[in-house]
Amino acid sequence: MNDVLMLDRGQDEGAISFTRGFVKSEAFMVLFREGMGLVEQTASYLDGDGRKESAALPREVSLTYATESMRLTTRLMQIASWLLVQRAVAEGEMTAEQARAENNKVRISESMIQPAHQDFARLPQSLRDLMAHSVRLQDRIRHLEGQMSGVAPARETANPVQDQLASLQARLGLGR
Numbered sequence: 594m595n596d597v598l599m600l601d602r603g604q605d606e607g608a609i610s611f612t613r614g615f616v617k618s619e620a621f622m623v624l625f626r627e628g629m630g631l632v633e634q635t636a637s638y639l640d641g642d643g644r645k646e647s648a649a650l651p652r653e654v655s656l657t658y659a660t661e662s663m664r665l666t667t668r669l670m671q672i673a674s675w676l677l678v679q680r681a682v683a684e685g686e687m688t689a690e691q692a693r694a695e696n697n698k699v700r701i702s703e704s705m706i707q708p709a710h711q712d713f714a715r716l717p718q719s720l721r722d723l724m725a726h727s728v729r730l731q732d733r734i735r736h737l738e739g740q741m742s743g744v745a746p747a748r749e750t751a752n753p754v755q756d757q758l759a760s761l762q763a764r765l766g767l768g769r
Contacts, residue, residue, distance in 0.1 A: 615741065616683035624737075628676045628730055632669050635723050639666070646717040657712045661724060668727050674699045675734055696738065 615621055639662055647658045678695045681687040687695070713721065 615737070616679045621679065621683065624733070625676050625680055628669075628672050628734075631723070631726055631730060632673050635665060635669055635727070638719055638723060643717070643720060646719070650715070650717075654712065654715045658716055658720065661716060661720065665720075665724055665727055668731055671699055672727070672730060672734060675738070 643662065647655055647662075650658055675696060678687065678692045682689055682692045
């Protein structure tokens with residue numbers, strides 16, 4: 594039991610050490626500027642050109658636009674929250690332990706399911722570009738968060754349709 598506690602404590606110390614180093618690095622500042630810039634760019638788009646573009650969409654596409662713009666905004670607020678907490682650690686306003694507690698309150702969620710291809714293709718290109726950029730940034734942050742906490746992010750689950758097909762084939766005695 595003591596060996597397990599020692600391992601866990603050592604792993605935490607390594608994660609904290611990585612955190613302290615990373616949040617004070619130029620790489621973090623580049624990530625911070627990218628993330629906060631994307632928040633500003635998205636807000637500007639949604640309040641300006643995006644509003645005009647969405648008004649010109651057919652009704653069924655405008656519903657997808659509204660859904661995806663809300664998902665985009667939610668994703669970016671999670672990203673901004675994470676970045677601001679990490680910057681607070683870098684500036685000594687918060688300890689790594691406090692940051693971990695804060696990050697547990699606002700989790701960087703796994704990438705959300707994208708809309709069906711035909712719906713996605715009908716969205717304005719500017720919105721699609723912002724969505725793609727935010728998903729890539731979210732994935733990078735989830736990876737970093739895993740490194741910082743010493744816990745690898747959960748892998749994507751298998752395709753639910755494939756799982757159902759495999760289950761059905763198993764029940765029917767069919768081989769793959």
